[in-house]
Amino acid sequence: MYLKFQFDHLAITVSDLQQSIEFYRDILGFKVLGQLIQDNGNFIIVYLDMGNNKILELFNFSEKGEPITTYNDKNIGIKHFAYKVANVDETYRYLSDKGVEFSMEPTDAEGGVRIAFFKDPDGILIEIIQGELDLKPYENLF
Ligand SMILES: [Fe+2]
Numbered sequence: 207m208y209l210k211f212q213f214d215h216l217a218i219t220v221s222d223l224q225q226s227i228e229f230y231r232d233i234l235g236f237k238v239l240g241q242l243i244q245d246n247g248n249f250i251i252v253y254l255d256m257g258n259n260k261i262l263e264l265f266n267f268s269e270k271g272e273p274i275t276t277y278n279d280k281n282i283g284i285k286h287f288a289y290k291v292a293n294v295d296e297t298y299r300y301l302s303d304k305g306v307e308f309s310m311e312p313t314d315a316e317g318g319v320r321i322a323f324f325k326d327p328d329g330i331l332i333e334i335i336q337g338e339l340d341l342k343p344y345e346n347l348f
Contacts, residue, residue, distance in 0.1 A: 211289035215261035219285045223266040240341025242316050288333035294320045297334050
């Protein structure tokens, strides 16, 4: 096995971003690292350091009750976890050759990283990510 999968982050979709920031930052003590705002402000990701340089991503979609789309699952709860890889496209080809189906093909994402999504045998969403995130400073939007 020449490809290396290193745990990178856990993403959860939250119903109330401010409430969750206050919980993870003020009660658990996680440092807020920054945020990315997409889709005209309808999709916000806040990044926290949950220790050992592992990132917790809080996803918040402002339109609630939307149907689940292929890869952008808006359900509240654990959304996906992610492994850092050296090369997303090479890893994509490696996994595709083994019959793994991708719900999102390799894509250049917000924050300057390259990502792709696939599911494990039980449908649990897994991301592979390449590069270092370029975060915007966190500012309270509420
Ligand atoms: Fe992610």
